[in-house]
Amino acid sequence: MTQSAAYALSLRLLGPFRLEVYGNVVPDKNWKSKKALLILKYLAARYQEKIPSDVLIDMFWQDADFETASRNLHGTVHLLRKTLREYTPNGFIKPPWIQFGNGLYWLEAQENVFLDLQRFATSSKKSELLEEKKPRQALAACLAALELYRGSFLAEDLYLEWAGEIREYYHKQYLEIVLRTSKLLLDYEFNPKKAASICESALKHEPYLEELHQMLIRSYISMERFPNAILHFNAYAKALSEEFGLEPSAKTKILLQEIKDPHFRERIKPTTAKICEREIFEATLSRFAATKQPLTLLAIAFDDSKQARKYTGEILSLLTKSLRKDDLATQWSPLLFVVFLSDSDKKCALLIQERIYTALGTNLKNCCRIYSHVFSTEGAKKISDLIKEMTEKGIAR
Structure with missing residues (x-):
C-alpha cells in the first residue's frame, strides 16, 4: 500500500x-x-x-x-x-x-x-525551527519536504494565471530547503555525496543561484574531489559571464583559492599519526593550550564496552592511516578515542572527520559516533572538561 x-x-x-x-x-x-x-x-x-x-x-x-x-x-x-x-x-x-x-x-x-502542499509547508517550517538546536531532526524534516517536492506546482498547468504566484512561492521554499538540507548534510551528517546530488538536481531548476554553486563546490571539496570543484567553478563563472556579464562573488572565489592553495591540501593529506598513552596525550594538549591557540579535537565514542573492545585494534589502525603526521591520538577511556588535530580549523576537522567516517565499515558505523570541535583555550579549562563538553554537546555522525 x-x-x-x-x-x-x-x-x-x-x-x-x-x-x-x-x-x-x-x-x-x-x-x-x-x-x-x-x-x-x-x-x-x-x-x-x-x-x-x-x-x-x-x-x-x-x-x-x-x-x-x-x-x-x-x-x-x-x-x-x-x-x-x-x-x-x-x-x-x-x-x-x-x-x-x-x-x-x-x-x-x-x-x-x-x-502534499500542507505537509511540505509543515516539514519546511519544522526544519527551520529545529535547525539550530536539533539539527538531526531538522535534517529529517528537510528530507521529508524534498521527497514531497516532485517538481513545480501544477507542472502541467504552466499557463494558469492564478497558479503563477503560488508556483513561485513553493519554488522559493524548495530552494531554501535544498540549501538548508545541504548545509546540514555537510556540517552535521557528513554526507557530501548526498549534498552534492541534491544541489545538482536543484541547479537544473535554478542554474544561477550562487548559494547552490557554493554548496556544490563545498561538497566536492569535502569529498576531496578537487578537480570536480575547479571544473564546476570554471563552468559557473563562464555561464555567469556569458549570460549576465558578471563574475562569481568573492565568497565563491575564496572556495577556489582554498582548493588551489597547496598548503590547504597538505593540511588534510593523510600520513602517519602518533598513537600514545592518555597521560602523554593530556600533557601534550595542556602544553598546547598554554599557547592560547584554538584547540581542535576529534572523538570516536562507543556506547557498548563489548563493541569498543572488539574494535579497538581496528580503530587505532584506521586512525594511524587516516590522520596526519603531527596529529596525536589516544584511547581516552574504554569507550572513547580522542584525537588532537594539529593546525586545523573547523573546515579541516570536518574533512578529516568525513574521511574517517567513510573508512569505517558498516558494523563500526552502527556502533560508534564521531565528534569534532574547535575550542578556545582562553578559559583555561582542563583537557578532560573540554573532551566531556565535546561528547555531551557535540553532534555526531
Whole structure:
C-alpha cells in the first residue's frame, strides 16, 4: 500500500497533479468537467482559506453575467462532488470534502486527507525551527519536504494565471530547503555525496543561484574531489559571464583559492599519526593550550564496552592511516578515542572527520559516533572538561 492509499483523499500538486480517492487514481481525462477539476485544484492550493463564491465566479466565469455564472458554479461543484463519490469504493465513507457555507467554498483537509502542499509547508517550517538546536531532526524534516517536492506546482498547468504566484512561492521554499538540507548534510551528517546530488538536481531548476554553486563546490571539496570543484567553478563563472556579464562573488572565489592553495591540501593529506598513552596525550594538549591557540579535537565514542573492545585494534589502525603526521591520538577511556588535530580549523576537522567516517565499515558505523570541535583555550579549562563538553554537546555522525 502506498502512502497515499492510507488516506481517503490524496492530492498532490507539487509536480504533475495526482488525485487518489481511497487509493484509486482519478485520471485527468476522466473528468467530465475540466472546470470542476480546476476548482478542485484551486481549493486545494488555497487549503488554508475559505473562498467566496464571487472570487470563483470572477476567476472561472468572468465573461458571464452573475446569475448565469452562479448557476454554473453550483452545477460545476455538484459535478466535482459527484466525481469524488464515483471513485469512492462501495462500503466506504463518502466524506463531504468540498464544503460550502455563508457564501464560502473550501476543501476540508482533515486527518483523512493527504495534501502534499500542507505537509511540505509543515516539514519546511519544522526544519527551520529545529535547525539550530536539533539539527538531526531538522535534517529529517528537510528530507521529508524534498521527497514531497516532485517538481513545480501544477507542472502541467504552466499557463494558469492564478497558479503563477503560488508556483513561485513553493519554488522559493524548495530552494531554501535544498540549501538548508545541504548545509546540514555537510556540517552535521557528513554526507557530501548526498549534498552534492541534491544541489545538482536543484541547479537544473535554478542554474544561477550562487548559494547552490557554493554548496556544490563545498561538497566536492569535502569529498576531496578537487578537480570536480575547479571544473564546476570554471563552468559557473563562464555561464555567469556569458549570460549576465558578471563574475562569481568573492565568497565563491575564496572556495577556489582554498582548493588551489597547496598548503590547504597538505593540511588534510593523510600520513602517519602518533598513537600514545592518555597521560602523554593530556600533557601534550595542556602544553598546547598554554599557547592560547584554538584547540581542535576529534572523538570516536562507543556506547557498548563489548563493541569498543572488539574494535579497538581496528580503530587505532584506521586512525594511524587516516590522520596526519603531527596529529596525536589516544584511547581516552574504554569507550572513547580522542584525537588532537594539529593546525586545523573547523573546515579541516570536518574533512578529516568525513574521511574517517567513510573508512569505517558498516558494523563500526552502527556502533560508534564521531565528534569534532574547535575550542578556545582562553578559559583555561582542563583537557578532560573540554573532551566531556565535546561528547555531551557535540553532534555526531
